[in-house]
Amino acid sequence: MATPGFRPTHVVPSRGMPAWEVPDPARPTIPLDALLPVQLLERRGDWGRVLCANGWSAWVDARHLVAVPQDPPVPDAAPARTADPRPHLARAEQTLSRYRSAVEDLAAGGLDGESFRNRTRGLRIGVVVEGEHVWLYDADHGRWVYADGLRLSTFTTDEAPRADTGDPGLAATRVVTPDGP
Structure with a gap:
């Protein structure tokens, strides 16, 4: 049974995820099922x-x-701009160009397998373009970012969560939606 007013954010x-009673990696609880709608x-x-639909x-x-x-932006409202996806796109293009050059040299016989591995070691990109949407792998920060042309936001990351350090810069942030906190 869904909690009244529940609106997933x-x-x-798709692989599910661990959950904790408190923000402490040492106190796990029941993991959350894949694709479960939740409200942050x-x-x-x-x-x-x-918050899950059952409360x-x-x-x-x-x-x-x-x-x-x-929800789509309000008509006549200027779209909000946040982080710019162009630097990520430029890094992806540069990395792909370096990889392509190494492949061409390998195919032409100018590189052996070991030289090819050495030349491509550390190269890492990921790009998915679907219409106006793009997902880019940010190798510098070990995360996937998502952009719709105007906004760039972290989609997922390679790192484990950090323990709450009590740092005021990491203080609790309430997420507010049109329906309230």
Whole structure:
């Protein structure tokens, strides 16, 4: 039975995810099922407190949550701009160009297998383009970012959540939606 007024803001990634009673990796609880709709209520650094449709809440690594598309912008409202995806696109193009050059040299006989491995070691990119949407792997920060042309946001990350350090810069952040906190 769904909690009255429950409106999901995110879903759990397709592989499911661990959950905790408190933002402490040493105190795990029951993991969340894949693609479970949740509402993000609060952030503390990498941690996020989510509410499930049945009223149960838990702490998760919020960087792994998949955002549910938001309502379209209000007509005549200027779209909000956040981080710019162009630097990520430029790095992806440069990395792909370096890889392509190594492949061409290998195919032409100018490189042996070991030289090819050495030349391509450390190259890492990921790009998925689907119409106006793009997912880019940011190898510098070990995360996938999502952009719709105007906004860039973290989609998921390779890192485990950090413990709450009490740092005021990582203080709890309430997530507010049109329906309230």
